[in-house]
Structure formats: structure tokens, C-alpha cells
Amino acid sequence: MFIIFGTRGLKHTVKDSPVLTNSCPSCAKGNLVNKLYRRWFTLFFIPTIPLDEIDRFYECDRCSSAYNESIKTILQQSQSEINETQKQANLKFAKALIASMTHMAIIDNDFAPEEEREIMDVMSKFPELKSELTEIYENVKVYGNKNNQVFNYLNEARSQLSSETLINILAQAAVVLLADGSIEKEEENLMKEYLIACGLPKEMYKTLIEKLKLKDMAKLKEEQLN
């Protein structure tokens, strides 16, 4: 008889941690709930033994924005300081997203026009960062991950963003990999390398894939509506 075992990361609510009511800096109304990712040992794909904690963060129950645990201290600062921190976090988010999207788009040596359009679409959501993001895009398009530049953007983002946000960045970037309907072994390995560059264990891969499928479905729906 075969015994199938493995490990994976699962999200939990931290029960004894107070909810930060109406404090979400993104939507201003949502409550921030303390969450954590824990590594689990799985037997026949069922989580059976809880292992170590991967990361704690806060998640908005209204807009799903996720924040590093430092948000608790940041919220005690003045509004202008909160805005400044949010601006920095936004910049790190955008840089990491454009760098990894561009890298994933060129990885198969076939940079499709749809992929370029998708990257331009994301870039247009950050008009104030246009020149910085264009530079990253042009650079990664030509040099890929040379000198670890893509991984460095992810690593920088990790210092200020939550694990949840980083997984969202990777899932959004990896939608291009799902274009042919399946994930090749090399693509799986690449995504695990991205996770490690973010300072996250490779066990988060399954969480990433689940998010990726949700995003892909949302994209399909959007395309059907257009």
C-alpha cells in the first residue's frame, strides 16, 4: 500500500489576538484580523500534524488587503506617517510585481503580445511610478534575473509586506504560466525559487497554486464579460 505524505502551509486566524477595528489603511473601514500561516504535515493530502509557524500578519475582512505585523505600530503614528509608509509599501509591491511578471513572461523565450499587454495593464495602475516601473520592465525583459535582480525586488518587498501579499504577487505574475493550461515541472521549480527569494518556505507552493487558479478563473470571467 502506498502512503502519500507531504507538507503544506495553511492559513489560520489567531484566536486570542484582538481585532483592529475599522483600521485598514486601504479601505479605511475594514477590520484587521490577525492571521498566521502554519506548516502542516499531511497524510493522504489531509493536514494531520501542525508544524512550525511561517508568518503572522493582519488581513482586512472587507478588502482582503494584508499587512505585515508592523502595521500595529504604524497605525499608532500620525496620518501623514501612515500614508508615507503605505506609499513605500506600494512602491515595493509594484516593483516586485512588474519584475516577476516580466520574468515569468520571458522564461519560455516567447514573449507574447498578450503577456506584454497584461504587464502594461498592471503598470497603468501605478501612474506615479511609471518611469521607475518601465525601467525595471525593460531591464528584466533583456537581462532576466541577471545578478538576481528579480529575486532582489522580491526580497526587498518581504521586508515591508506580509507573506500573504507576496504570495498574491507571485500568483498574479504566474497567471501567464497557466496560459497553456498546465504547470510544467520547471515552472513549479521556478515558483519554488521565487518563494524562497521571498523568504518563504517552498511548502507555500500549494497555497500559491490555489490563489493562482482563483485569479485565473477571475480573469477568464472578466474576458467573457468584455
Ligand SMILES: [Zn+2]
Ligand atoms: Zn481593507
